[in-house]
Amino acid sequence: MADNQQQIDLHPMRHSMAHIMATAITRLWPEVRLGVGPVVDNGFYYDVDIKGGQLSDADFEKIEAEMRKVIADNQEFVRFTKPIDEAIIWAQQAGQPYKEELLNDLKRAGTTSAKDLDVAELGLAAGDDAQVDEVSFYQNGDFTDLCRGPHVAATGNVGAFKLMRVSGVYWRGKEDNPQMQRIYGAAFATEKELRQYLNMLEEAKKRDHRKLGQELDLFVFSPLVGPGLPLWTPRGTTLRKELDRFVQELRDEAGFQEVTIPHITKKDLYEKSGHWAKFKDELFKITTREGHEYAMKPMNCPHHTQIYDSRPRSYRELPIRYRDTTMVYRDEQSGELGGLSRVLCITQDDAHVFCRLSQAKSEALRLWDIIERFYSAVGIPLKLRLSLHDPSNQSAYIGTEEKWEEVENALRAIAKERVGDDFIEAVGDAAFYGPKLDFLGRDALGREHQVATVQIDFGQPEGFDLTCTNEEGADERIVMVHCAVMGSLERFLSVYIEHSAGKFPVWLAPEQVRVITVNQEENTTLFADDLYKKARLLGLRIVVDNDNESVGKKIRNAELMKVPYTLVIGQKEIESGEVTPRIRKDMEVSAEQQSYTIEEFLKTVANEAKSRVSRTSL
């Protein structure tokens, strides 16, 4: 990595910024109790508990000003160590109960067991997490903090920073713990890089899918319908349909068959699948008038297993591949909802393969192909993450440790074969029924989002006792391979709308061609009508703007809606029968700007849509 060098310098600098901020806050609020202050992407934070007061964004200026003083003082960062018992006494005397708690944990367990705490931030001596005798401190000026380091030499050796936001957090992330405030800062080596980062945030704001969704008329929310329940307009629906059609074409090519299932089920289905025990609280439940308990489906696999299991299956008919793009419903916590990224009704482009264990690998690779073809078409580069279970938390999963390891090794082997070492492993990110190959998409602003997933599942076939009859005439346990290409269409669209900034390629554009009339005279109107009909026959999405507005205004409106092709129709076109399309600015254009006959033009656009080429330069 080219920026490796920078990474090495940035980390201690950002960490030192956290200490500088803590120094400033301690000066301003001497009674403050400090939590932890680690480095995060793009900066740092510190958790603080200020007695009898809340910080707000308005305090940022004050804190920033004080931080600048600390930086100007250029205080040296001095490292020293203390035996753990002395350190505990220090924390007591300093009135730092949170630090004291951390130190006690260190002493007792040798580590802070809470996995949510970044152990590296504590004063642990490197390399030992079994026995802690000594912890390290860093001091700058009259501020001392329990800290592992490393730090820059002095408070003057830092780059540019800006305090970003404040938010409430629980001490060590546990709800019954006291509430603290987390103050986030951005920090970079230079003023220029900080500005670049802030500009990126500005750009992200401009392309926010919630904003574009409104401007481009893609989806809306209604207070009567409720939060987290998007309503898709005709334009947004076109976008969804076209994306889904592409995925389904790729799947059908790979031997998938479409199935259809009801959106509710008796709870018995989920008791059997294990979902009831694990996700009971997140289910939308329904009680019938006769008192039977039903639930909205939160996922589709259990339903699909019942189609598979509706009759005895021979090994000869496997793999059986079902696909089903359908909504699932999850009762998420209200504070979690946001735009399309997190909703209560999720449209999954779901697929399940029922196959023998020996077929799982080739099935997984087949699905991987589909994922790669789809994401290369939409211009989003992928990175692989192997999501594994957390052995220290085995009770969160169904199945035995041995089985998990077997399947994880199988997935790892598939990953290695396909991409070598070019993937990351994430312990604890597995689904409760099996490990996953997760695909992370990198958008045009460099942000990563989890999108597609391929999962090998032995748990549900076990739970539903899914078998096939094998060559010996015996029952053989099968496995399921789950795969979602877009995952959640809502979340995928939140990513894709921001990735593309709403400048959709022709195959996805809700409106592909706009026809602008120069005047409202009869022959112009008739000509436009004729053009419209011809375009519709070719399956094009076309809108005629025959409003009594200036041509300039109508072109502006077409631009604002990010329509790929605009035709201005007046006397000239009527006489010559030729058009010179106006092409949306981001689209790559062949060298000579040309005129077409109407038929040529429409056929060219139809072909562009059909081939799903992307002429946009994102």
Added chain:
RNA sequence: GCCACCUUAGCUCAGUUGGCUAGAGCACCGCUUUCGUAAAGCGGGGGUCUGGGGUUCGAAUCCCCAAGGUGGCUCCA
């Protein structure tokens, strides 16, 4: 769900320390204009200032509650 902040017309936003019938631009509707590649002109309609309670002679403005939103936390099959 928890914490902080926000909510004025369909949209984007003005609205002094509480003080006249609450404003603008865009959008919408009507009329004029019939126009050549990013905003023609004039006129008009539209608001229980998110909802409910309170304080006050008087509330968009202050307080409380609720809903919705935003940023985080936690969660995410």
